Amino acid sequence: MTSSPHLLADEVTVGYGRQVVLDGVTLRIDRGETVGLRGPSGCGKSTLVRVLALLRRPEGGRVSIDGTPVGGVRYAVPVDLRTRVAVLFQSPRAAADPRLSLDDLIAEPLRAIRTPEPAVRERVAELAELVGLTPDLRGRRPHAVSDGQLQRACLARALVHRPDYLLCDEATAMLDASTQAHVAAVIRDYQRAQRAGVLIVTHDEILLNRWADRVVDLVGTASAVT
Incomplete structure (x- = not known):
């Protein structure tokens, strides 16, 4: 078997x-x-x-x-x-690069494997909507969002490769x-x-x-x- x-x-x-x-x-x-x-x-x-x-x-x-x-x-x-395999940690602030916007945070694993940019933008938009990140949040950096909003972005990043x-x-x-x-x-x-x-x-x-x-x-x- x-x-x-x-x-x-x-x-x-x-x-x-x-x-x-x-x-x-x-x-x-x-x-x-x-x-x-x-x-x-x-x-x-x-x-x-x-x-x-x-x-x-x-x-x-x-x-x-x-x-x-x-x-x-x-x-x-x-x-x-x-x-x-993907992981979602307890502390989003420890897991997130403070220099990146939430959109770039989600996109980072895709860009690391040289995914074409149109596909990156499409996948990021899909996941941001899935986890409840509104357009006004997506361009912000970690210091400008709450722990909950940042963890949503980290969840989107974890799911980015399905x-x-x-x-x-x-x-x-x-x-x-x-x-x-x-x-x-x-x-x-x-x-x-x-x-x-x-x-x-x-x-x-x-x-x-x-x-x-x-x-x-x-x-x-x-x-x-x-």
């Missing part, structure tokens, strides 16, 4: 200096599935997200996408593979209730339309109960999640 498409961290070990943060951790996200990940602060949740997002190379274990092992990180990974897997690391924790609801609705609609796999990292038990198909616990060093 052919295995269903999935994003997999297999027996991943990560350390910072002498401190082992993740020790033999395994986590699988199937296409179309929402997985909740919870655990105490400092247990390695964000590190695991960065490994799955191909931003951090593990010292041990491996990441694979739909059965294809990924041997590198960032731009060392072929475009057609690395663009299948990823198969979206990783949300406390992505709604800093938002007001109405923006939280809107961001969650956009992600759920995208997931249904694209049959995307979604990882939700949060301390919000209500959100996990409402959204996740299953919840896994990461308890810290020497833990394994299956």
Whole structure:
């Protein structure tokens, strides 16, 4: 039997200096599935997200996408593979280049792979409307918009390549209730339309109960999640 498409961290070990943060951790996200990940602060949740997002190379274990092992990180990974995974972080201000307008922020991943400019403008306009960014906001830089407006732009950027897997690391924790609801609705609609796999990292038990198909616990060093 052919295995269903999935994003997999297999027996991943990560350390910072002498401190082992993740020790033999395994986590699988199937296409179309929402997985909740919870655990105490400092247990390695964000590190695991960065490994799955191909931003951090593990010292041990491996990441694979739909059965294809990924041997590198960032731009060392072929475009057609690395663009299948996207991440939305907790702090939009830490994730956004303060020199860019919101339009340019959304467009940045497309321009990085030399997408023709007419296609860039079309995709940016489509996503800005999807996430609720009005024309008067799109030309502003991060300092001139709220955290919620900036996170909407970051969500649009995360979706720009139509990823198969979206990783949300406390992505709604800093938002007001109405923006939280809107961001969650956009992600759920995208997931249904694209049959995307979604990882939700949060301390919000209500959100996990409402959204996740299953919840896994990461308890810290020497833990394994299956």
